[in-house]
Amino acid sequence: MQALIISNVMLWLLLITASLVLLGLIRQIGVLHARVAPAGALMIDKGVEVGQPAPQVTAADRAGLPVNIGYASEKSTLLFFLSPSCPICKSLIPAIKAIGKSTDKLEVIYVGDGDAAEHEKLIAKAGIEKSRYILSPEVGMTFQIGKLPYAVLIDQAGTLKAKGLVNSREHLDSLFETEFLGSSTLQEYLQTQTESPGIHTPS
């Protein structure tokens, strides 16, 4: 009798544990879905087409200095559209930082809109205080950004070279892809840009 009672109690305890594990697993499926959800969307792209001159817009950065986007300049421009409420944006910031640091021919500009305090928190956490950071809905509207995180690459002549939804480091790299630009890496692309500007006609 004693043995049966002990066995029964143990079985109940194990059943409770098993139910807890089951609950945890099902919960994780929900969390997983929330994390990967933005990657699934097929997007109908709007805005200026690749290969056309980028729309010209001027906006003030965090320090209040005007930033010209879409004008011919000494450097290429990488616009990274982000929001503090998007976890994938945050996870991509290190990759964006690395790309910005790897060359001095590319200017990285972060663009967001919404609550300034939230953005300040994000900036402090990601350590991008020194980067150009524009807080204005205007730029996003000009480029007709519907989904985040979104990146736009503009060359020195002010031509839109590539754009797209970027959900991973690979997507980001694909902006600088061979087929598009005739160079296998960002560095190579930027080098050929300086040697012979305008030679790469997009397909």
Next chain:
Amino acid sequence: MIDPIISTSAALALSVIFASAASHKLRHPSWFRRQIKEYELVPEFVVPTSAMALPVAELAIAAGLLWGTTRPFAGVFAALLVSLYALAIAINLVRGRKDIDCGCSGPAMRQPLQPALLARNLALAIMAVVALLPMLERPLNLHDNFVMIAAGSVLVLLYTATDLWLANRPLLLQFSGEK
């Protein structure tokens, strides 16, 4: 006549489920008012009253299930309330409104109306009926009490897991494109 272990564990689990449902509704009153309005079953002026009355009724049922004397009455009301919810869901499903939120588990866990929710409510109604059935008189020892609490917890855990599972299902179906 059923054994007190079966009846009590069902009552305990139902009590916890009703109490948590009521707490969602009382903590987010404006959310629940909007939820009732979306069901489009009652006239506009009844919405605030019913948004208040439903969670209070749920709390009363949760408390009533805990005591032996009030349990049969609370069981009847629990079965009625669950059937009422099922009816509301069924009417809106027949209307073809699969896009509105069920409003079952608070604003944090949205899930669209789906037929599986009717099965869930049927299970809750069965639990309520089990809880209100007359009990066999027999002395309870420590082990009996342990089994009641353990079985009650397992029921609550499995119910929560099923609820989450139902809420996740439409999300995953979106991926495969069958909706």
